[in-house]
Amino acid sequence: MTEHTQPTFKQAASTGLRIYVACLAAYNNGYLHGRWIDANQDPEAIQAEISAMLQTSPIPGAEEWAIHDHEGFDGxxxxxxxxIDRVxxxxxxxxxxxxxxxxxLEHFGGDIDQAEAAFDEYAGRYRSLADFVQEITEETTDIPPTLIHYIDYAAMARDLELNGDVxxxxxxxxxxHVFWSR
Structure with missing residues (x-):
């Protein structure tokens, strides 16, 4: 089940990436007033939706808002x-x-630059890290047939991960999915 190419990514018309933006003036006065907004659009469109939500606030002149919930960001x-630019x-x-x-992204604490760099070091999709280690070992090393059954690929995989190599x-x-940590 090894794939040696870059992963293919899902692209759907509706991504399910949404934020719930609440009016803080309303919230501070005991009202729940806000709107779910599609996060996968340009910043100006999101700002326009936030402004429209604030215009319909039960508190006149509301200007402040906050993100109170989100969906589709998977951790x-x-x-x-x-x-808004970060969203x-x-x-x-x-x-x-x-x-x-x-x-x-979650692995890197939301750091987009690190996450993008990680995809440059994508090694592939495997059933396990041990399968990955077995494949690269057998591709790069001549293993005598008498020793092949004595190699502990699971232990090698554990060491590779513990050493921070992947x-x-x-x-x-x-x-x-395996990524090199270079």
């Missing part, structure tokens, strides 16, 4: 006062790379 943290950048990254992109992202049973 990537958005904070209450995350800027758009995260949403675009996840929309382009799907669940794998979200998990890599990191993995598991998307499901026997669905392990």
């Amino acid at each position: 990537v943290e958005l904070h209450e006062y995350s800027g 758009v950048a995260l949403a675009a990254f996840i929309a382009e790379r799907g669940e794998l992109g979200a998990k890599v 990191f993995t992202v598991e998307l499901g049973f026997e669905d392990v």
Whole structure:
């Protein structure tokens, strides 16, 4: 189940990446007033939706807002006062790379630059890290047939990960994506 190419990413018309933006003036006065907004659009469109929501606030002249919830970011943290540009950048990254992109972003604490660099070091999709180690070992080393059954690929895989040479992202049973940590 090895794939040697870059992963293919899901791109759907509706990504499910949304933020719930609340009016703080209403919130502070005991009203729940806000709107779910598609995060996978340009910053100006999001700002226009926020402005429209604030215009319909039960508190006249409302100007302040905060993100009170989000969906589709698969573990990537958005904070209450995350800027619109950050929301758009995260949403675009996840929309382009799907669940794998979200998990890599989560691995790097939401750092988009590190996550993008990690995809340059993508090694492939395997059933396990041990399968990856077995493949690269057998491709790069002449192993005498009498020794091949004595090699502990699981231990080699564990050491590779413990030494920080690779990191993995598991998307499901026997669905392990390997990245070099260079």
